[in-house]
Amino acid sequence: MNVGDKVPEILGLDQEGNLLKSSDFLGAPWILYFYPKDNTSGCTAEACSLRDNIELLAERGYRVVGVSRDSARSHQKFIHEHQLPFPLIADVEHTLQEQMGVWIKKSMYGREYMGTERTTFIIDSKGVIVFIFRGKEIKTKEHALQILKAL
Secondary structure, three states, rough: OOOEEEOEEEEEOOOOOOOOEHHHHHOOOEEEEEOOOOEEEEEEEEEEEEEEOOOHHHOOOOOEEEEEEEEEEHHHHHHHHHOOOOOOOOOOOOOHHHOOOOEEEEEEEEEEEEOOOOOOEHHHHHHOEEEEEEEEHHHHHHHHHHHHHOO
16 A cells, blocks of 8 residues: 555454444544554554554544454453553454555564564545555654654
8 A cells, every 4th residue: 555545444353343444534534553463562662652642643633543463352451451542453364454565575584474564554534545654664662753743
């Protein structure tokens, strides 16, 4: 997905089993962020950065939705442990990640595997992507501030 593209209608099931759709967000801008794994250092720092700045984002009309391939149960624990005030989509089959182009070939210690590229999409009130942060340009501890500067 690129700037100017519309987000798919079906996003997936959140931590409570609720189906989230992009049309649920029509009329207001929102942030869709993809991260590799619940309760890892970088992913926790990123989620907490968004949590700690949620009021500043909300003042500008933005809602936040996170996505990883963790289970709903894992998301429930992650949300509870870190008091996250936004839903997390359990994209266990990485369907949305593939549609959004964030399910990529990665390598670590010479081993190649498929995984989630840390990515944040800023989406306008019509469901169109207006800005994208990808990979290493995301500073997990300061990510909400990066987003606020881009708005």
